[in-house]
Structure formats: C-alpha cells, structure tokens
Amino acid sequence: MTAKPASLDLEKARHRIDWASLAPLVTLLAIMVVFGFLATEFFSLGTISQTLKRGSVLAIVATGLTFVLLCAEIDLSVGTMALFSACVCGVIWAQPFAAGAREIQDQRKTALSLVDKRVTAERKRDAAIKEREALTDVSDKRREQIDKTIRESTEVIDKATAAIAQAPAGGTGAEFRSTAIAIAIPFLVALILGGVSGTLTVSSGLPSFIITLAMMYMANGLARFVTLSQKYDVPQFLKELGNAPLAKLSLFGRTLEIPQSAVLAAVVMLVAHVVLQHTRFGRYVYMTGGNRQAARLAGVRTERIVIGSLMICAVTAACGGMVNAGRLESVSLDQNADLLLEAVACVVLGGTSLFGGEGGIGRTAVGVFTFTILRVGLEATDPARLIKFSWLSQAWKQELLKMSWVTQFDLLRPFLLGIVLMLALVIHGRLVRKHHE
Amino acid sequence: MxxxxxxxxxxxxxxxxxxxxxxxxxxxxxxxxxxxxxxxxxxxxxxxxxxxxxxxxxxxxxxxxxxxxxxxxxxxxxxxxxxxxxxxxxxxxxxxxxxxxxxxxxxxxxxxxxxxxxxxxxxxxxxxxxxxxxxxxxxxxxxxxxxxxxxxxxxxxxxxxxxxxxxxxxxxxxxxxxxxxxxxxxxxxxxxxxxxxxxxxxxxxxxxxxxxxxxxxxxxxxxxxxxxxxxxxxxxxxxxxxxxxxxxxSAADEKTEAMLPATGNTMPRLAVKNLRQGVRFQNITLDVKPGECLGLYGFVGAGHQELVHALAGALPIDAGEITLDGHRMRTGDVPSAVSKGVVLVAADRAQTLARRASIAHNATLAHLKRSVGSWITGRKELSVCQPLLERVGCRPPNPKLRAGALSGGNQQKIVLAKWLLGPIHVLLLEEPTRGMDVHAKAEVMELVAQQKRNGAAIILATTEPELVLAHADRIVTFARGRITREFSGQRVTKQDLMHCAEESSSN
Structure with missing residues (x-):
C-alpha cells in the first residue's frame, strides 16, 4: 500500500537537483566571481599559487578534523596540538645529537651563497678578459689593472670551488637520521596525546568538547614549557616543504608554482578519502556519527572508532603544525593561534554536519578552497583602487577616498570574512533543513 | 454521515x-x-x-x-x-x-x-x-x-x-x-x-x-x-x-489463544542460569532450543526486554552465566555476541537505525567484512544489498535511499536484514512489530519464521500477548524482573498470560 507513493517520490527525487549538497560548491563559485570583479589580478596563476600555499596547512588539519566531526565529536586541541608538535620538532632539532646535521645544513647554506659569489666573479673575469682582448692601445697601466682583476676573480672562483667541493653535496646519513627523528617524535607525541583525549572521552562519558578543551590548555602549556618561550629553528626539510615549489609549470608565458606543501596536503586528503570511503574503519566512522547506539548494537566497537578518529586528528594537526613552522622557517609560540577555528570553519563550510554522519573529504576540500580564496581575495581587494577606476566624478572619488572604511579597510577584513561565512552557513543550513523536510 | x-x-x-x-x-x-x-x-x-x-x-x-x-x-x-x-x-x-x-x-x-x-x-x-x-x-x-x-x-x-x-x-x-x-x-x-x-x-x-x-x-x-x-x-x-x-x-486476526506444541529433548542452543542485573531482573534461568521460538511476555518494566539486551551483550550483567551450545559466552560485549551469531533487534528504531544514512550503509553495518570485504566500493555494496532488499521485501528496494525515508515496517526489515548477512544462531527480538500495520507485521514475522525454519533459536520479548500467542512455541511470563510461569505443550489464552504477568505485581 505504502510502496507506490514512496517509489513515486523516489523517481521525483532522482530528477530534482539536490541544492543542499551543491550549496558549498555554489558558494565557492560565487566567491570566485565576486572577487574576480573586486580583487586586483584575481584570475592569475599567482593567485592560484598563493591559494595553494596558504591553504595547504589548513587542508591537512581540516582533514583530520573531518574524521572527528563525522564521528559527532569535536577536537578543540588541534591548534595547540599543532603548535606543541612543531615546538617539539624545533627543540629536538636543537639538541646536541642533531648538531652534526645542523652544521652540514649550515655548510650547505654557505656553499649556496658561495655559488652566487662565484657566478659574479666569473662574470667579472669574463668581462675583464674581453676588455683585454679589445685593447689595441697597449697602455701598461690599464693592462696591469685588468690582469689584477682577472687574478683576483680567479682566486675567488678557485676558493669558492674548493669550498663547494668540500661541502656535503647530497643528504648524508646523519642528516637524514636527525631530520627523521626530529619529525617522527612530534608525530608520536601527538598520536599519544590524541589517544589520551580519545580514551578519556570514551571512558569518562563526557563530551569530547570538554576533554579536548582541557587537552588544548595542556598542549599549550607544554609548548610553552619545552620552548621556554624561545624561537627555534626547524630542519631544512620542513622549510623546503613549506616554501619550495615542487614544480614550476609554464602556462601562457607565465609560471605556476605548485608548492610542495600543497602536494602533501593533496596526498593526505586522498589517503583520508580512501580510508573514509573504502575501508571498514571509514564506514564505522560514518555510522558511529550517524547513530552511535545503532552502530554499537550492530557490534561496532564505537569506542575504538572515536579514539582512532581523535588520534588521526592529532596526527594531522602535528603535520599541519610542522609544515606551518617550515613555511615560517622557525617555530615560535605565536603560531597557529587561529588554526582551530579556521579548520572548523573549513569543514563546516564544506557542508559536513557538526552532528556527525554526513560529509566527507571532498566537501572539506571545497571548504578549504572557499575559506582560503575568501581570505586571499579579501587581501587582494583594495577599495581605493576600485574607486579610482570607477566611473564616478572626481569630486565623489575624492570624498570616498577620505572615508574611514576605505582608509582603514585592512581592519575591516576579518569583519567581512565573518559576514561572508555567516551568510554561506545560514543559506546552507536552510537548504539542508528544507531538504530533510 | x-x-x-x-x-x-x-x-x-x-x-x-x-x-x-x-x-x-x-x-x-x-x-x-x-x-x-x-x-x-x-x-x-x-x-x-x-x-x-x-x-x-x-x-x-x-x-x-x-x-x-x-x-x-x-x-x-x-x-x-x-x-x-x-x-x-x-x-x-x-x-x-x-x-x-x-x-x-x-x-x-x-x-x-x-x-x-x-x-x-x-x-x-x-x-x-x-x-x-x-x-x-x-x-x-x-x-x-x-x-x-x-x-x-x-x-x-x-x-x-x-x-x-x-x-x-x-x-x-x-x-x-x-x-x-x-x-x-x-x-x-x-x-x-x-x-x-x-x-x-x-x-x-x-x-x-x-x-x-x-x-x-x-x-x-x-x-x-x-x-x-x-x-x-x-x-x-x-x-x-x-x-x-x-x-x-487471516493476518489481521490476532490470536487470543494458542495450543503450544510439546517440547523435544534436543540440546538447548542458548541456556541462561541465574542471571541478575540490578533491579531490572533477578534469578533468570531459561533456555531455548534450535528451531524454537521462546516468547517472553510481561508488562513494560517486567524485565524481559532488558533481558534480551543483556543476552545480546548490550547490557552488562551482575551475576549469572550464559552458555551457547554448551560453551560459556562472554557477557556485556556486543561484538563477541554478534560473531557467535547471537543478535538483537531492539524495539526502539532510534537505537537500531541511522536514519540519515543510506539503506545500504545500514544493511551492511553489522557484517561489513563478511558481505562486502575489506575494500568497500559502492558497486560491491549495491550488489550485496539489492538481492537482500528483495529477499526481505523492502519497498522501495533502493539501497541508496535514506533509511529514514522508509515506513516503520520497512525500516524494521532493514534492521533484520542486517543480520541476514551473517550467521544467526540466536535471534533476540524486542517488540519487533511495535507501531506497524497488520500487513507489515505479518511480513516481518514471516522473516523471523524463516530463520526459525533454518534452525535459529528465537527469543521474542514483547508486551503484546497476541504476538507471543501467534508465534511462540513456549512462553515464559515475567513480572517485576522475575519469571512467574512457563507455558509449554498446553493450551494457553491471553487471559492466562495477563494473569501471570500481573501475578507478583499484586502482592
């Protein structure tokens, strides 16, 4: 009896566009169109490189957080966990056992600067040789001077060549080992702390909101304690990961830089996506969030799923923290302050439910892009420039340029960011509710 | 009018x-x-x-x-x-x-x-x-x-x-x-x-x-x-x-009396001895044989519903033991009970079904590895679910639909279907047909009967006397956490059952 209307409904549903799940993508496109008009040189390869570089740390952290939110839990400690892990990395790197590796990297740095020096010296010598050949009028004084320049340049070149030859060329075993230790231990520490949050959440029966709030303070305090509020250097590997491009693609005469960190973020997201969509653990994450009691009664060990998700989240937070430290070339306590809320904003912007069971990595990727493009776009937006290029009369332009919201636009940016976020989330929330009705 | x-x-x-x-x-x-x-x-x-x-x-x-x-x-x-x-x-x-x-x-x-x-x-x-x-x-x-x-x-x-x-x-x-x-x-x-x-x-x-x-x-x-x-x-x-x-x-005709068959001498599939759980139930000793349906009848709070939860491992017990085919079972652990084929269909579908998840995800939840394997793909899952949904008669038989979009009876079929993907030795049912229309009731109970014919032991805990009268081979009545009487191999009426369910509540 009831079958007929239900199947009818199904047919309809197949043809209806599901606006609720498309909303995040529409938001992303809308933001891109708006900034295409407002921002300076928005549609350029530079913007893409910038977005990729800025978004990668956020993407890594948001990926782990997606697991936790899918479980209908939350991890408030991601920001300070990222900071603490980076601090651990920096402190370990400063230990005596890594001194050899640090020295090697310093030598390589000097060698790198010597290469530049050699190139200028070579150029100088070539110019001098050319000049000597061109000299017809043999004036001894001039010739002597040129010869001296050539001698000096050659000396510099030889010295530099010798020094470069002495410097370690590739990565030595000791350097590799020290770097690996300095990066592996923070991961381990994060894994343990994530496990502690998870175990306590499950065993105490308290919401993860409370437990991870405490963990947030603990990680922050530990970060302060291990660094003694000092700034620490980080391994070269992280600096390259954070800054160096993996590839430079030439497109239409311009170059697109693909940062290594963006590639890492893509790999992390891909792995996470595969885990969520194609493994039992991933499915259990969804079902634990969808209805924990149902999953439990079906024989799923939901406690382990929650603990596992919180551990994954802590590890991605550590990863994000270290990449960020590498990007900034050192680690200090002022980093990652907004990371937690930004990551939550990304995941939710993508349309993953805060109540668990719905969402995914694809959505988080959309959310990260939306959020990062919003930030990059706002930074590239200059109202003074827009006013100058507008068709307003000169008098109007003068008036407008003097207004405070134009001159102090920098201070308004977070406000505008908030407005856009709020609009996007409210519209999405309404669509989802409509969809469920 | x-x-x-x-x-x-x-x-x-x-x-x-x-x-x-x-x-x-x-x-x-x-x-x-x-x-x-x-x-x-x-x-x-x-x-x-x-x-x-x-x-x-x-x-x-x-x-x-x-x-x-x-x-x-x-x-x-x-x-x-x-x-x-x-x-x-x-x-x-x-x-x-x-x-x-x-x-x-x-x-x-x-x-x-x-x-x-x-x-x-x-x-x-x-x-x-x-x-x-x-x-x-x-x-x-x-x-x-x-x-x-x-x-x-x-x-x-x-x-x-x-x-x-x-x-x-x-x-x-x-x-x-x-x-x-x-x-x-x-x-x-x-x-x-x-x-x-x-x-x-x-x-x-x-x-x-x-x-x-x-x-x-x-x-x-x-x-x-x-x-x-x-x-x-x-x-x-x-x-x-x-x-x-x-x-x-015939389906609508709810029984008010039944003739229970005589019990055989086969080994019990599941035996419970002196089970106790706080104030919920005490001194519960009963057993159920393969291919038999044991009905547990009592009013709300009589303890029979909590008992089936305890048997499935969903509720920890204070004392007593549960044996399956002569082997002692771990108590208070759902996964081990599921792996031994002791499975529960709880009354409250808010506890058994993730309404926002798809039918397929709900159906494969319990035996994901057994049915779909370690590498899960949508296609494999659909090929598992499609015949399953047809077997249990879910309408509409579309595994991609959200489970919450189904009617109550069809939701219950999905809850049951999830166990059909693995072994069922003891099927524990708590109010399996609550809030369903006559037709859906009959369909769900037919699925249960199939399992019984396949040799599963069924324990049916309910507050509806008609349900045990229609489906049970043996009936045990509960009142205030204790067994008050067992009916087997005799004629039993609704009045008998209700009388026994009120027995100790009156004193």
Whole structure:
C-alpha cells in the first residue's frame, strides 16, 4: 500500500537537483566571481599559487578534523596540538645529537651563497678578459689593472670551488637520521596525546568538547614549557616543504608554482578519502556519527572508532603544525593561534554536519578552497583602487577616498570574512533543513 | 454521515483537507470533525494519513489545502504556536517532556509564574499540584519527571496540554507503550476529561482500545476517509477489514489463544542460569532450543526486554552465566555476541537505525567484512544489498535511499536484514512489530519464521500477548524482573498470560 507513493517520490527525487549538497560548491563559485570583479589580478596563476600555499596547512588539519566531526565529536586541541608538535620538532632539532646535521645544513647554506659569489666573479673575469682582448692601445697601466682583476676573480672562483667541493653535496646519513627523528617524535607525541583525549572521552562519558578543551590548555602549556618561550629553528626539510615549489609549470608565458606543501596536503586528503570511503574503519566512522547506539548494537566497537578518529586528528594537526613552522622557517609560540577555528570553519563550510554522519573529504576540500580564496581575495581587494577606476566624478572619488572604511579597510577584513561565512552557513543550513523536510 | 443530523455544532470542523509532500499525495480531501466532550478515534494502517492529518491540526504542516473551522470560524494553522492559540494541543507518541526537570517545571514550561521577574517556585509547585489533583494524579510535583513511569509522564503531558488551556487534545498512540493496568488508568483520565468537555482525538493501532474509549471512529486508508461511525456500530473485525482493505483477515486476526506444541529433548542452543542485573531482573534461568521460538511476555518494566539486551551483550550483567551450545559466552560485549551469531533487534528504531544514512550503509553495518570485504566500493555494496532488499521485501528496494525515508515496517526489515548477512544462531527480538500495520507485521514475522525454519533459536520479548500467542512455541511470563510461569505443550489464552504477568505485581 505504502510502496507506490514512496517509489513515486523516489523517481521525483532522482530528477530534482539536490541544492543542499551543491550549496558549498555554489558558494565557492560565487566567491570566485565576486572577487574576480573586486580583487586586483584575481584570475592569475599567482593567485592560484598563493591559494595553494596558504591553504595547504589548513587542508591537512581540516582533514583530520573531518574524521572527528563525522564521528559527532569535536577536537578543540588541534591548534595547540599543532603548535606543541612543531615546538617539539624545533627543540629536538636543537639538541646536541642533531648538531652534526645542523652544521652540514649550515655548510650547505654557505656553499649556496658561495655559488652566487662565484657566478659574479666569473662574470667579472669574463668581462675583464674581453676588455683585454679589445685593447689595441697597449697602455701598461690599464693592462696591469685588468690582469689584477682577472687574478683576483680567479682566486675567488678557485676558493669558492674548493669550498663547494668540500661541502656535503647530497643528504648524508646523519642528516637524514636527525631530520627523521626530529619529525617522527612530534608525530608520536601527538598520536599519544590524541589517544589520551580519545580514551578519556570514551571512558569518562563526557563530551569530547570538554576533554579536548582541557587537552588544548595542556598542549599549550607544554609548548610553552619545552620552548621556554624561545624561537627555534626547524630542519631544512620542513622549510623546503613549506616554501619550495615542487614544480614550476609554464602556462601562457607565465609560471605556476605548485608548492610542495600543497602536494602533501593533496596526498593526505586522498589517503583520508580512501580510508573514509573504502575501508571498514571509514564506514564505522560514518555510522558511529550517524547513530552511535545503532552502530554499537550492530557490534561496532564505537569506542575504538572515536579514539582512532581523535588520534588521526592529532596526527594531522602535528603535520599541519610542522609544515606551518617550515613555511615560517622557525617555530615560535605565536603560531597557529587561529588554526582551530579556521579548520572548523573549513569543514563546516564544506557542508559536513557538526552532528556527525554526513560529509566527507571532498566537501572539506571545497571548504578549504572557499575559506582560503575568501581570505586571499579579501587581501587582494583594495577599495581605493576600485574607486579610482570607477566611473564616478572626481569630486565623489575624492570624498570616498577620505572615508574611514576605505582608509582603514585592512581592519575591516576579518569583519567581512565573518559576514561572508555567516551568510554561506545560514543559506546552507536552510537548504539542508528544507531538504530533510 | 450528515452534519445537519448532529445536535451540536462541531467544535472543530475540517473540510476537504489535502496535503502533498513533493509528488506524493498524503491526504486526498479528508473531512473530519469533533464535538465538544467527544473522544474521536482515528485508525488506519501506517501511511494511511492519520499522523499527517493530526500534524495539520497541530500546525506542523502549514501547506495544506481545504478549510478548518473552529467554533464556526475559519482559521488557518501555520505553526504549532497558532494551533496552541486555537487551544489545540498534541501529545506525541515519543514523549516530549524534559526528564531532567521536575514535574511542576514540565507542566508550566514556557508559562512559569513569575514574581519580580523571577520564577515563583512556590506558586508554580502549588499550581502544578492543583492541576494534577484535579485529574486525580497524585504525585510529587517537585520530583524529576524521569523518576516516574511512562504512564505518569504521559498523563503529565496531557495535563500540560490542559494547563495551557487546550480544549482539543490530540493523543498519538497513547497506549502503545503502556501495560494494561497503566492503559486502564489512562482511560480513566480520558473519561474524566470528557466530562469536563475536552474533546480528544485518539490515534491508535490498538483497535480494542479505540472501541473501548471512543465515541466515534474515523477510518482512513491511503490518504482517504473511508467512513466515520459511532463506535457502537463498529466491531474489531469490521474496522480491521476496512483498514486493510484487501483480503487479509487471516493476518489481521490476532490470536487470543494458542495450543503450544510439546517440547523435544534436543540440546538447548542458548541456556541462561541465574542471571541478575540490578533491579531490572533477578534469578533468570531459561533456555531455548534450535528451531524454537521462546516468547517472553510481561508488562513494560517486567524485565524481559532488558533481558534480551543483556543476552545480546548490550547490557552488562551482575551475576549469572550464559552458555551457547554448551560453551560459556562472554557477557556485556556486543561484538563477541554478534560473531557467535547471537543478535538483537531492539524495539526502539532510534537505537537500531541511522536514519540519515543510506539503506545500504545500514544493511551492511553489522557484517561489513563478511558481505562486502575489506575494500568497500559502492558497486560491491549495491550488489550485496539489492538481492537482500528483495529477499526481505523492502519497498522501495533502493539501497541508496535514506533509511529514514522508509515506513516503520520497512525500516524494521532493514534492521533484520542486517543480520541476514551473517550467521544467526540466536535471534533476540524486542517488540519487533511495535507501531506497524497488520500487513507489515505479518511480513516481518514471516522473516523471523524463516530463520526459525533454518534452525535459529528465537527469543521474542514483547508486551503484546497476541504476538507471543501467534508465534511462540513456549512462553515464559515475567513480572517485576522475575519469571512467574512457563507455558509449554498446553493450551494457553491471553487471559492466562495477563494473569501471570500481573501475578507478583499484586502482592
């Protein structure tokens, strides 16, 4: 009896566009169109490189957080966990056992600067040789001077060549080992702390909101304690990961830089996506969030799923923290302050439910892009420039340029960011509710 | 039925109410009216439109067509608030009272008496006590609501509706979770309200309850009103006949007595010895053989429902042992019970089904590795689910649909189907057919019977005597956490069972 209307409904549903799940993508496109008009040189390869570089740390952290939110839990400690892990990395790197590796990297740095020096010296010598050949009028004084320049340049070149030859060329075993230790231990520490949050959440029966709030303070305090509020250097590997491009693609005469960190973020997201969509653990994450009691009664060990998700989240937070430290070339306590809320904003912007069971990595990727493009776009937006290029009369332009919201636009940016976020989330929330009705 | 013949003008008069959800028509121009001081029964199978019609009256479905008149004035109900101002209150099947608040706070929720801007607790408690005393409900209003049994909570809910000034009360399945004495108590309350001129709509699957308490009965089927009659002109058979429509009398005929077969001498599949769990049940010793259905009957709170949860490992036990085929089982661990084929279908589908997840995800949840493997793909999952859904007769058989979009009966089929992907040695059922129409009931129980024929031991815990009489080979009655009697190889009637279920509660 009831079958007929239900199947009818199904047919309809197949043809209806599901606006609720498309909303995040529409938001992303809308933001891109708006900034295409407002921002300076928005549609350029530079913007893409910038977005990729800025978004990668956020993407890594948001990926782990997606697991936790899918479980209908939350991890408030991601920001300070990222900071603490980076601090651990920096402190370990400063230990005596890594001194050899640090020295090697310093030598390589000097060698790198010597290469530049050699190139200028070579150029100088070539110019001098050319000049000597061109000299017809043999004036001894001039010739002597040129010869001296050539001698000096050659000396510099030889010295530099010798020094470069002495410097370690590739990565030595000791350097590799020290770097690996300095990066592996923070991961381990994060894994343990994530496990502690998870175990306590499950065993105490308290919401993860409370437990991870405490963990947030603990990680922050530990970060302060291990660094003694000092700034620490980080391994070269992280600096390259954070800054160096993996590839430079030439497109239409311009170059697109693909940062290594963006590639890492893509790999992390891909792995996470595969885990969520194609493994039992991933499915259990969804079902634990969808209805924990149902999953439990079906024989799923939901406690382990929650603990596992919180551990994954802590590890991605550590990863994000270290990449960020590498990007900034050192680690200090002022980093990652907004990371937690930004990551939550990304995941939710993508349309993953805060109540668990719905969402995914694809959505988080959309959310990260939306959020990062919003930030990059706002930074590239200059109202003074827009006013100058507008068709307003000169008098109007003068008036407008003097207004405070134009001159102090920098201070308004977070406000505008908030407005856009709020609009996007409210519209999405309404669509989802409509969809469920 | 002609309106002109009615002596009184109706308090509420709905004409030609139509509702459509997307492409589906839920109500086709239904007429419905209530007289002051009348109890009007509303019956129909699941999906017949009872709840939709009542949701329209409660203001929860603003997009309806047709006309609603209250005291002869046309009104338009756009929101629950507007319905309340028209003094229509709804008491939902799943109670909406807040357990952590006191009875008085629940009664005055949203209208707390205040003094100097602060809640006047004394006055609130006094008012609450008075309004409950008017209804002969003698409870301490300062105690938390969840410290009282279901029937009290239901009565408080009704009192809350009245306290807000309602003169039309809509009771959605008020007796479905109540034991017989509790239901009787509720009927007394309803009768009392009637004398005070409160009109009530009584929605129920329990036809006997409807006939016992209602003045008139409206029968709905497939979104249409079949007829409205005085309940004295109707009987159980004729109502069931109209509700179901087709020739399903055999399914609709709920048993009131049964001849239990003699038990054989086979080894028991599952044996329970001296099981105890706090105050929920004590000294439980019973066993069930392969291919046998053991019925556990008792009122709500008798402990038989908690017992099946404990057997499935979902509830830790304090003492006693459970043996499966002679081997002692780990207790309090669902995964190990599932791997041994001891599986539970719990009563509350909010606990067994992730409504927002797809049917496929729900169906493969329990035996994901066994059925789909370690590498999960949508295609593999669909190829597992498609035949499964056809086997259990789920409609529509689309694994991608959200489980919440299914009707109650079909949801229950999915809950059952999830176990069919693995071994079933002992199938534990707690109220497997609660809130379902006759047809869905029969389908679900047929699935259970199949498992029984395959050699699974079935334990069926229920508060509906008809269900155990129709399906059990042996019946054990429970009262207050203890076994009161075992029936096997003899004739047993509904009265016998009810008598045994009340046995120790009387002393």
């Amino acid at each position: 002609s309106d002109t013949a009615e002596p009184l003008p109706p308090l509420l008069d709905c004409r030609n109410i139509g509702v459509r959800f997307g492409g589906v028509i839920a109500l086709h121009g239904v007429d419905f009216d209530i007289q002051p001081g009348e109890v009007h029964g509303l019956v129909g199978c699941n999906g017949a439109g009872k709840s939709t019609l009542m949701k329209v009256l409660a203001g929860a479905v603003p997009e309806y067509t047709g006309e609603i008149k209250i005291d002869g004035h046309t009104v338009r109900l756009h929101s629950p608030r507007e319905a309340l101002t028209q003094r229509i209150a709804m008491v939902y099947q799943e109670l909406s009272g807040i357990g952590a608040l006191t009875v008085a706070e629940n009664l005055c929720l949203g209208r707390q008496p205040t003094r100097w801007g602060r809640i006047d607790w004394n006055r609130m408690n006094r008012e609450a006590a008075v309004s409950l005393a008017e209804l002969d409900i003698q409870i301490n209003v300062k105690r938390r609501l969840d410290s009282y049994p279901l029937v009290i909570r239901q009565m408080v809910e009704i009192a809350r509706g009245l306290h807000s000034g309602a003169r039309i009360l809509i009771l959605d399945e008020p007796t479905s979770a109540l034991s017989l004495p509790e239901a009787r108590r509720l009927f007394e309350l309803i009768a009392k309200l009637k004398t005070r001129g409160v009109a009530m709509v009584f929605i129920s699957h329990f036809i006997e309850d409807v006939l016992a308490i209602c003045d008139r009965v409206t029968i709905l089927r497939d979104g249409r009103r079949l007829q409205t009659r005085r309940s004295s002109e109707l009987n159980r058979a004729s109502i069931l006949h109209q509700m179901v429509g087709e020739e399903r009398e």
